Amino acid sequence: MTMTATQPTERPGTTQGYRDPFPRYPIPPGETAMIEVAAAHSNGLTPIVGERTDRAGLVLTPHTTGRVLHYSGLWCLTHIASGARVSPPASLLHTREALLWLENAGVDWDRTAADLHADPAASSTFHELYFALTGARETGRPLVYARTSLVNWPPLWRICHRGIVSPDGYDTYEHAAALAEDAVAAPGGVLHPDAVIHRDEHSPGWGLRCASIGCTDRDSFFPDDWDYGLPIVDSRAAVQQAAWNAGWRGHDETHWTCPDCTRHYH
Structure with missing residues (x-):
């Protein structure tokens, strides 16, 4: 299937070419993550532009639906070789999380559809992702977490002068030390050169x-x-x-x- 709507011409090799308001030449592959694929639907294939991913064989594409195909506003992962959807339609953020979820699945998606259908691990992963992502959407939560939320803050650093500890605390020694040096050097500074940096014992x-x-x-x-x-x-x-x-x-x-x-x- 030919995806190019117009006959491409050679890109100018000058700086002016980058500012052309009416370009007629393709962007070099190294300068775009976009790729055209043939997305599969019950009534045939349709060209669609997606974004390459770090999972070989899969591309991030807009979700299309309807008797007359149109964009739904959602996204999905599409198998490049067959155009079949690998993930259920979801928000862009949820779909990017689906890519991370697949990292631990151990499935090679850069194969033909026939090979994937014959692979029990691929079939199992497909169904597990469907239920996991659907559940995350229904409960309004991430599919994959990047980090835990609660952080026990490290003890703060403070400037101590003649036994008096400053009420202001700083996250790093360098920050406290820099302020101490500035105060000592400033005209009328309240600190004395014998000021030291003190760290709290507790969070x-x-x-x-x-x-x-x-x-x-x-x-x-x-x-x-x-x-x-x-x-x-x-x-x-x-x-x-x-x-x-x-x-x-x-x-x-x-x-x-x-x-x-x-x-x-x-």
Whole structure:
């Protein structure tokens, strides 16, 4: 099946070619993750553009449905060789999680449909993923968690001068030391050169971070909007209640998702 709608021409080798408002040449494969595949439906095949994945043989595609095919707004994993759906339609975030779920399945999807149908492990994985992803969608939770949410915060570092410990705590020694040096060097600084950096003996409490793959480790913590967006650290009950009030949702004792990620699970 030919997927190219227009006859491609050679891409210009000049910088001007990158700014062409009406390009007539294909983007080199190394500069795009997009790929055209023939998606299978009960009444035949239809061309569709998907995104390559790190699972050989599978591509991430928009879900299409209806008597006259149209996009549903959902996504799925599609087998490149046959065009068959491997995962049930779900949100983009849930479908990306399905890729991670398949990592531990040990199935080689880069085969013909006949080979996959003859492989009991592939058939079992297909059905297990269907029920796992359907269950995650129905309960509004992630299929795969990127991390646990509750973090016991490490003891803080403080500036100590002549036996008096500063009320302000810092996450790293370097941060506290830099502030101590600045205060000593500043005109009228309140610190004396004999100031030392002291570390607390106990944790100040708990932080809460989003467990979804939609958030990065660095940006996943529940922030205090009144304190420059730094993570809120408090007792477990207090930080969980504050997060709930701010639109976070808990899925079990150790996994929460932020409002931005939570909306992708419903």
